[in-house]
Amino acid sequence: MNRDEIIGGIAIFLFGMATALLSLGMPIGTFRMAGTGFFPLCLGILLMVLSVLFLSKLFFQGKKVSVKREFVERHGSIKQLTFFFGTMVLVTLFFNRLGYPLTSLLLMVALLRILGIKRWGLNILISVVTAVGSYFLFVKWLDIPMPKGWIGL
Amino acid sequence: MFESLQQLATGFTIASTVQNLLYCLIGCIVGTLIGVLPGLGPIAGIALLIPATFSLNPTSAIIMLAGIYYGAMYGGSTTSILLNVPGETASVITCIDGYQMAQKGRAGPALAIVAIGSFIAGTIGIFGLVFLAPPLAEAALAFGPPEYFSLMVFGFVVLSNVTGKSFLKSLMMAIVGLIIGTIGLDPVTGDARFTFGSIYLLGGIEFVAVAIGVFGIGEVLVNINQPSELLDQGVLMPRLRELYPSFQDLKKSIGAILRGAVSGFGIGLIPGPAPVIATYTSYMIERRVSKHPEEFGKGAIEGVAGPESANNSACQAAFIPLFVLGIPFGPVTAIFLGALLIHGVSPGPLMISQHPGLFWGVIASMYIGNFILLILNLPLVPLFANILRIPKRILLPLVILFCMTGMYTVNNSVFDIWMMLLFGAMGFLMRKWAYEGAPLLLALVLGPKLEVAFRQSLMISHGNFEVFISRPISIIFLLATVIFLVFPAVRLIFKKSKKGGG
Amino acid sequence: MLKRIFAISLILSCFIVMPTHAADFPTKEVQIIIPYSAGGATDLIFRALAATTGKYLGKAVVVVNRPGGGGTVGVTEVAQAKPDGYTLLSAITPLTILPHRVTTAFTYKSFDPVINVVKDPGMFLVKSDSPWKSLKEFLDYAKKNPGMITVGNSGAGGGVHLIALAFETTAGVKFNHIPFAGGGPSVTALLGGHINAVSVSPPEGIEHVKAEKLRIIALFAEKRFELFPDVPTVKEQGIDFVMGQWRGLAAPKGTPPDAIKKLHDAFKKGMDDPVFIKNAKDMVVNLSYLGPEDFGKLMAHDDEFYSKLVKEMKK
Numbered sequence: 001m002n003r004d005e006i007i008g009g010i011a012i013f014l015f016g017m018a019t020a021l022l023s024l025g026m027p028i029g030t031f032r033m034a035g036t037g038f039f040p041l042c043l044g045i046l047l048m049v050l051s052v053l054f055l056s057k058l059f060f061q062g063k064k065v066s067v068k069r070e071f072v073e074r075h076g077s078i079k080q081l082t083f084f085f086g087t088m089v090l091v092t093l094f095f096n097r098l099g100y101p102l103t104s105l106l107l108m109v110a111l112l113r114i115l116g117i118k119r120w121g122l123n124i125l126i127s128v129v130t131a132v133g134s135y136f137l138f139v140k141w142l143d144i145p146m147p148k149g150w151i152g153l
Numbered sequence: 154m155f156e157s158l159q160q161l162a163t164g165f166t167i168a169s170t171v172q173n174l175l176y177c178l179i180g181c182i183v184g185t186l187i188g189v190l191p192g193l194g195p196i197a198g199i200a201l202l203i204p205a206t207f208s209l210n211p212t213s214a215i216i217m218l219a220g221i222y223y224g225a226m227y228g229g230s231t232t233s234i235l236l237n238v239p240g241e242t243a244s245v246i247t248c249i250d251g252y253q254m255a256q257k258g259r260a261g262p263a264l265a266i267v268a269i270g271s272f273i274a275g276t277i278g279i280f281g282l283v284f285l286a287p288p289l290a291e292a293a294l295a296f297g298p299p300e301y302f303s304l305m306v307f308g309f310v311v312l313s314n315v316t317g318k319s320f321l322k323s324l325m326m327a328i329v330g331l332i333i334g335t336i337g338l339d340p341v342t343g344d345a346r347f348t349f350g351s352i353y354l355l356g357g358i359e360f361v362a363v364a365i366g367v368f369g370i371g372e373v374l375v376n377i378n379q380p381s382e383l384l385d386q387g388v389l390m391p392r393l394r395e396l397y398p399s400f401q402d403l404k405k406s407i408g409a410i411l412r413g414a415v416s417g418f419g420i421g422l423i424p425g426p427a428p429v430i431a432t433y434t435s436y437m438i439e440r441r442v443s444k445h446p447e448e449f450g451k452g453a454i455e456g457v458a459g460p461e462s463a464n465n466s467a468c469q470a471a472f473i474p475l476f477v478l479g480i481p482f483g484p485v486t487a488i489f490l491g492a493l494l495i496h497g498v499s500p501g502p503l504m505i506s507q508h509p510g511l512f513w514g515v516i517a518s519m520y521i522g523n524f525i526l527l528i529l530n531l532p533l534v535p536l537f538a539n540i541l542r543i544p545k546r547i548l549l550p551l552v553i554l555f556c557m558t559g560m561y562t563v564n565n566s567v568f569d570i571w572m573m574l575l576f577g578a579m580g581f582l583m584r585k586w587a588y589e590g591a592p593l594l595l596a597l598v599l600g601p602k603l604e605v606a607f608r609q610s611l612m613i614s615h616g617n618f619e620v621f622i623s624r625p626i627s628i629i630f631l632l633a634t635v636i637f638l639v640f641p642a643v644r645l646i647f648k649k650s651k652k653g654g655g
Numbered sequence: 656m657l658k659r660i661f662a663i664s665l666i667l668s669c670f671i672v673m674p675t676h677a678a679d680f681p682t683k684e685v686q687i688i689i690p691y692s693a694g695g696a697t698d699l700i701f702r703a704l705a706a707t708t709g710k711y712l713g714k715a716v717v718v719v720n721r722p723g724g725g726g727t728v729g730v731t732e733v734a735q736a737k738p739d740g741y742t743l744l745s746a747i748t749p750l751t752i753l754p755h756r757v758t759t760a761f762t763y764k765s766f767d768p769v770i771n772v773v774k775d776p777g778m779f780l781v782k783s784d785s786p787w788k789s790l791k792e793f794l795d796y797a798k799k800n801p802g803m804i805t806v807g808n809s810g811a812g813g814g815v816h817l818i819a820l821a822f823e824t825t826a827g828v829k830f831n832h833i834p835f836a837g838g839g840p841s842v843t844a845l846l847g848g849h850i851n852a853v854s855v856s857p858p859e860g861i862e863h864v865k866a867e868k869l870r871i872i873a874l875f876a877e878k879r880f881e882l883f884p885d886v887p888t889v890k891e892q893g894i895d896f897v898m899g900q901w902r903g904l905a906a907p908k909g910t911p912p913d914a915i916k917k918l919h920d921a922f923k924k925g926m927d928d929p930v931f932i933k934n935a936k937d938m939v940v941n942l943s944y945l946g947p948e949d950f951g952k953l954m955a956h957d958d959e960f961y962s963k964l965v966k967e968m969k970k
Contacts (some may be wrong), residue, residue, distance in 0.1 A: 002630075004585055004586050004587075005587065007586065008441070008582075008585075008586030008587075008588065011582075011586075012217045012325055012329065015329065016328075018334075019332050026346065036339040036346055037346075039335060039604045039607075040335045040346065040347070043328055043331050043332050044332065046328055047325065047329065050321065050324060050325050050328065051325060053321065054321050054322070054325065056476070057321070061222060061552075065596065078378075080377055081377050081378050084374070084377050085374065085574075085577075085578070086518065088553060088557075089574060090575055091557075092557070092567060092570050092571060092574065095561075095565055095567050096571065099256070100558075100586060104554055104558070107553065107554055107557070108550055108554060110550075111549070111550035111553060112547065112550050113545070114325060115377070115545075115546040115547075115549060115550065116546055126547060130551065130554065134554065138190075138558060138629070146558075147204060147567075149563075167959055193674065218833070293845035294843065294846050294848075296847065297844060297847050297848075297849030298833075298849060339811075345757060353728065356797055417680070424840070425814075477863045478843075478845050478846070479863065480839055480842065481839055482839075482843075487839065500862070503865060503866050504864070547820070565719065565721060566721075566728075605836065609833055609834070612805075612831065612833050613805050613831070613850065615802075616832075
């Protein structure tokens, strides 16, 4: 899986470069009166240097795997992962509009389905209990302000 | 000193009234619940409940609020162990080995050792508070911007590689963390940095969002990416006698607990995010001291016992500057300051002499609180451990709901939830590319302070770098950093020459 | 049987959480948004006020912290909130400062003033053993050594920083301003001797003055403090400079006038409540009531003042 490490290294290099470039657009100042961009510029450059060091170490070490990875190599379905994450994103988009109880309900229903709870009865039961339960626990009992949404809860 | 003991005894009398015991109990229970919810840390919990204390006398009020504080600390580690979701900032380190222990079916011992370790650390902390408070508080004042900078540099270098895997990679993660920490308002000039016009980014990225995202959400995503059959399982279910620590576990942990208690106490006295630093330091110490360092990261019980004890004593030590100097060194103690003020008690140099009953009563109740939490939490261990029995198909969505809710409660901001998701994705990638999250989080916490201290020092000294070397405390830390960096290289050179020669 | 009970209770619970009908204001709790984290001076004052006002309003008053962006996030939120009287802003002097320093989505005109609660003067503190025994000595030294005296503040561009800058201009001296992350750290730095003086406003530093660890070397008030009658104001000593911070409540523009009136009356009673008065006294904050109109005038006046001051600063 050296390929993953290389991609990682390059990603970090790009991030460092972006930081350095963006900081140049800010006042750098002097050591006496360090400007806003001073620190990020140093960091960006440092990061670029380190990632180059890292990548060159990888190349010189060749095929030798330096880190024993515990990450499971067999992948589950990418589709499942995408749907899961996608649901989280969608729900967050409507969080304020729908209000907390509805959002938590929808979230649970969707995620449970994606992960394979095919029986709707079980799905709805768990989702409702969780949503109602957390609503009462956090909003009613602990008095924590949560978005009210259009049904006004 | 003898007088202190007498007053402590009086304090215990005050703290042990049925009324105050009850408030302590309520505080502990509420605190644990709050702590379990990620994000909703002690700060929000205490702030929410201050109005509820208005009808109480100051002593009882503070006793209850303090109970919430430790309760939250306990609760925070529960989710770290069970779900890899840091309940609050100081629980990040607990995720590393605690979660691994749970995955191996050892959630019970992990949870229990947290309770036991914290209790022992709390006891030691009480003695520290009683006997060392005033002189230590004054010592903390000697930390000005240059000392603070050198301390941060030292902490940063030493603790970046807290998990001991690739130093280079940890350093890279740390720098990334530093960069993320610069987003927001430049603390010195007040200008916006990397905010791209968003008002939400003006305050920087919420630490909790990154912590829950990288650790909690990242873990969930990694789990989903596994083959489908694994989702039907819960985690290995331990047998009854494996629910609590074995004698061997206790033997291994006691050293860690004691070391954690002492180091945590010292660190807690320093201004700043002491509990977080205390946990990282303790982990580092344990890893260095252990005869089996390779176990760390895979479920070493010392990696849980030490940091959690350090966390507890750091929290206790944080009260010293508050009570003795009247200055809160962190956000939680700041709220306590507020609570005290609202009740008409102004902490400061005069507080102990003007309100001895309050001071000693609260100290005594801290001890009682620790005890209550121990007996409250130990029986709950099986209950909590059983949560892991839930098949992952159901557990994972619950975790997501849990994280989202908790995240929102920190700032009532949906933007934070977005950040959490973003860092969740990043956490997933980090696992794929084998990068550690702990250095990043540490850098996120220390970074802004590091930069501020650096610039403040130079402003005070008119650009003269000497300021870092001419002051004793500062130069000690800088030297220590240099030694720390150079030492492994020197040792390597010696090893090589020995090998070459022999 | 069990299933039926479950089903019925489920349906019943839906009724409990149905929306209530709009009736007389207020029908639910009122929120005060504080654009800073808990524990600061503003936070404390409004928590104390919220506690006593609840009973006069008939519904609870709840404080919500919305920190971030140097105070802009919380303010923006209220500026964009529904003007129905249920969301209020703790309006403090930086409201009139911020729009001139950074691009904000609001100005003081985005709000309808409700009531002003406190007004506290700015002041400079030094350690009790500091070599400058009087304001005159302090300023003389500053004149001879421009840019040498380090004066801490609670944040670059914040209220007390600007007070210090304005004082500089009036007194004709130059200080070396060192920003800290809040009033607490700046006072700590002074106590540790890392800076020469600090610019604050009560209740910051008050405890230490009471304990005689710190001294008030310059007081930018009209009158002397009740608690410290021996401390002269700078005005008495020949420098016509009075500057401070006000803290009050404001509602988003367009809030119905009768909601504002009800809020104003309730908060005024809350301010007059003996518990609040005692709290304020303990915190050494100066109660300074202003009704909506006068408060509005104050905001307008300060807005212009700071607009000029910030332009000077930026030069």
